[in-house]
Amino acid sequence: MVTVLLAPVFVILITELIFSDSAHPRSRFYQAGKTTGWLCRSYGYGFVFNLVIVEVMKGITGSPRPTFFYICEPRINGRFCNGTDFVPNFECTNKQFSTWYQTDSYHSFPSGHTSFAVYCGFFCAWYLQKRAFNWRSRTIFLVPLLQMVLLTYSAYCSLSRITDHRHHWWDVAVGAFIGIICVLYTVLVLCKNFAFNKSNDISSEGPQTKTLLYDRSELT
Structure with a gap:
């Protein structure tokens, strides 16, 4: 960035x-700066x-990133998502990454x-x-x-x-x-x-x- x-x-x-x-240095810097x-x-x-x-x-x-399941480890109703079912609400259980990083993992x-x-x-x-x-x-x-x-x-x-x-x-x-x-x-x-x-x-x-x-x- x-x-x-x-x-x-x-x-x-x-x-x-x-x-x-x-031709004058001061004028040159002013002109270039402007x-x-x-x-x-x-x-x-x-x-x-x-x-x-x-x-x-x-x-x-x-949209989830390719690393979404590794970073988030989403879980719903006590079980982990397997990547094949549509889940509207989930909870990230991975404690190795910050909340912001986990949120960013599904904004690809x-x-x-x-x-x-x-x-x-x-x-x-x-x-x-x-x-x-x-x-x-x-x-x-x-x-x-x-x-x-x-x-x-x-x-x-x-x-x-x-x-x-x-x-x-x-x-x-x-x-x-x-x-x-x-x-x-x-x-x-x-x-x-x-x-x-x-x-x-x-x-x-x-x-x-x-x-x-x-x-x-x-x-x-």
Whole structure:
């Protein structure tokens, strides 16, 4: 969770500091900080939107995790559940885990970790593509490498939820879908596809800096 919240801040801030068109250090930091704050505010709004969707779906479905019987050891009417009968009410008898952990064991669908990891990785990769990538710059090698790291992080977090037996594959699939929908909403609607600096027709809330997708002829 900490990585999902802090990674975009570092990625955006460092990128803006490197590519800022200001010649004065103080102005460069101010400009980079303003842009970072504006984008991270939009990112945070999308994250909350993502979180609400996931938690509401978890509360409605109440789907057990693969480790549910081990963590909870449910019992009804003095006998343990065998996994084949529908039981509307049960009592967790395993004393090795906390009440919260046992309650969480039957809220598997969808995977929140997958949704957040996909949201974070795709958001940062999309930002780097729009703000740092240029066919006529040396970033043509660095940006794809960073994007690969970000997307690998998303894939690893998603698949590890299955291999660690924390989720079923369909939990992860739906969680990834929610993450993609949320990143599309955040980038295209809230961040205007990271193109708020490309012309004079920009949001009044957006920072007034040049886009990195410039034509080198403009600088000569």
